[in-house]
Amino acid sequence: MFKWMTGKKTSEETKTHSLSVEELKEELKQELNACSDLTFRTLTKEGKKILFCYLSSLIDKNGLDQDILDPIIKSTQSKWTPESLAQILPIAQLSAVNKLKEVIQALIEGQIYIYIDGEPYGLLADAAKTVERSLEKAETESLVYGPKIAFTESLLGNINILRNNLKDPNLCMEDLTIGTRSKKQAKLVYIKGVADDENVNTFRQRINDLDIDHVADSTVLGQLLESNSWTVFPQLITTELPDRISIALLSGKVAVLMDRSPDALYGPTPFFTFFESTEDVYMRWNMGFFLRMLRLLATFLSVLLTPAYVSVLTYHYEVIPSPLLVSLGQSRSQVPFPPVFEALLLEFIIELLREAGARLPTKVGQTMGIVGGIVIGQAAVDAGFTSNILIIIIALSALGSFTTPSYLMGTAIRIIRFPIIIMAGLWGGIGIMVSFCFFLIHLIKLDTLGRPYLAPIYPFRWRDLGYSVFRIPPKYLPYRPVTNHPENPYRFPPKKAKRKKDVDE
Template identity: 55%
Template sequence: MTQQLPLTLQAYDDAMQEQFNYSPDLVKKVFHIKGQEIVIHFISYQVNKETLERELLTPLMQARRPWSINDLQNRIPIAVSQVTDCMNKATQELIHGAVSIYIPGAKYTVLFSLPEQSKRQLARAETESLVFGPQIAFTESLETNLNVLRWRMDTDDLVVEKFLVGERLKSEIRLVYLKSLANDENVNAFRERIDKLEVDQIEDTSVLGQYIEDSSSTVFPQLIFTELPDRFCSSLAKGRVGVLVDKSPSALLGPMTLFSFFESTEDVYMRWNMGTFIRLLRFSAMFISIILTPMYVAALSYHYEIIPSTLLVSLGQSRSTVPFPPVFEAIMLELLIELLREAGARLPTKVGQTMGIVGGIVLGQAAVKAGFTSNILIIIVALSALASFTAPSYLMGTAVRIIRFPMILLAGFWGMIGIFFGLSFLAIHLLKQKSLGRPYLSPLYPFQAKDFNDSIFRMPFQKNTRRPVNVMPKDVERYSEAEASEHKNGESK
């Protein structure tokens, strides 16, 4: 049972030791000032020792008269301090890098925050590499991430709400949005889902996203995870809501649509026609990745008539030594590609790159010579794999690769009918999905023609005058198209 203040020096020290299970890392120091005893507790590796000695221990050693609680707060030159009469509160603060000072018999203990945090410095993004635009990425330090966010968005319109989630291990979570833009329903959806969480701990932003997303049964991600502060800020400026989690190097954004996962911040930094071309290329690549290998299986299994006669001859020659049906051959090669990819990702960087390149070449050539597969299928599977890597979102690329396997099986069992059945099921499945209660297939369904400018296409800034309607921002209009045209014409004269 937690003891209540006031306590004697021995009772207070015993309570502290009991709270920390008599850990050797808990340091105790006792100062005697003109007959008065002051006891200090801190965890050795959690506090900044230089600041502790200079700003706290030195004033206490130089004291010439007994100090009161008010003296401790007013005469110790440390900005962040608080008082508490709860031992549980004191021990929690010590875990986070505080130093407790207690005068035996007092009703309160004083806590000074002196955290010594080991954190990674700001660096380039790893999972979302860019050619154009800012290169800074979020780190595992929530304080650093908030500092970068405030630096990029220096406005009092930015709202940051604090949550503590976790029954056993508390994680600090910050809900971030622009008050004048973010829809109250979106904010409340995030707030309520975070508030209702009853879990032991939140390990990472991705774990939080899985807890609060609309559907856990689909392979498609419904919320975007990003390590790029510029993408995070750009999404907030569109009216979306973001979440930051302490000790996580990525942020969470919502609500999102399917097309949001094919957008990159590079599209904005390029000229609009280049950005549109690359965005359309990504959409086409995803469709190719899903359909190309199943089309090969369906054509060879049931629909030889759709293959040009000249290509049919080379196909026959290539497959003349292959003992397996096309569906088994395709599944085997797809699994081989996935194994190489996973092995390359888990090995050290230099070894992984070599493993991916050499392993693919050696195994591919060996498989053809051994008669396990054909040259043409190797080309098709390699194209499908390359196409899936064009997705800016790692989770979306993984979802596309997973979908390819049932599509191959459907093509092997029922040919083109199986492929169309699979695509129809996929469309129905996507129509049912939501992100924070918003339609996942917007602007296709419900149809919003004006949202095409900022989702499927990347139109010129002079034409892109509206924020996405599917987000339901409080202020839809970015600026007047007529005024933008007038300013542009005036500058060109």
């Protein structure tokens, strides 16, 4: 009915059975700094004192009254021991413990410690009351097609959602504890027989090697687990979509769910994974192919358009067609700044508007972004601070960066535009090429959980192109992505996909 948690005795650990009820109270008060919600209640049954210790702000008081106190008060048994007590309590999760350190940790997690004076150990009863929100639609990852449900801050609730999505007996969930001072429960999730053991071991080892007081969220955990902390490019993905985690697990990846975090973390995630959306799977393959190509092209233009404008106007006038050159000259005739300063100023204003819109309430933020962009853009042109053409280019660059499904990658794309613009202003087209070569070399050197970050382009794996860069009909994708090194390489037998399905043939 209950499990033992006594462990091995050490000289540094205080055993509760060596303390009387009053001494145990004093020890707990001292360890918990006499916090105001530390509550004690004592009952006397058949001449024995039974002590109940709990933090009133963390427990369900109705559960305490109905499931613990009421059965004990109504019980007529004559001998009171932890074993007999466990027989009358209608609680599924009971555990035996006699270490003061474990009792304190359990109280912080919302459990009730029941100690009978003179007995070698006490019982921990789970009566935690957690503040949770109901299931809602995803906010940061909006979708047109596919399930709309999102993760919440409840670890048990998130596990329930994931279990309902993946009814696979090989779905494994390992218990982890993150943080040394503020301990948080987490689950390492993978599908046995699909996920590569090396990926699982790497994830597990990096989490177990963490020696930090507190990890606030899975986004913070991702930063702590990354191989390169100095790069602007994220190496692990956090998502609030359970179906995205399900698809990732089935492809051989590994995920981590944290308590009190509404996002799940998974990897390995190469560069092109950040441009994938679950809508690509739910739509027809040709539509998904078009949208994915649109995202990649928009990202490329977002990085290139403004530096190309600066480079052409500063060093390479000869590449501009004559009719357009006249229009550019008239547009910039009243602008007193060089192109590089003009571009940096407008990029800064766009980022300022975006950040202000994100921090304001939703309705005010949307109005701020639209009205602010129109008013400031028109006023800047009328005042002679910038040209009409650059306003169009900056707007297209901003739109291109917003097409990226991953918020972190979209922010990284916007950040790297600034050094490329500066290089274009210093060295023109050569500066742009030097910048692109630098970032390409940097991406080649990065890894995600020990796997190549630029896969399947480098190293080149043509089978994975249909999953990452392109979209092709599902029946031509019998293999799982090679980049993840799955133990079971097949999603379905390749020969079955080629058979005709018509009954009369």
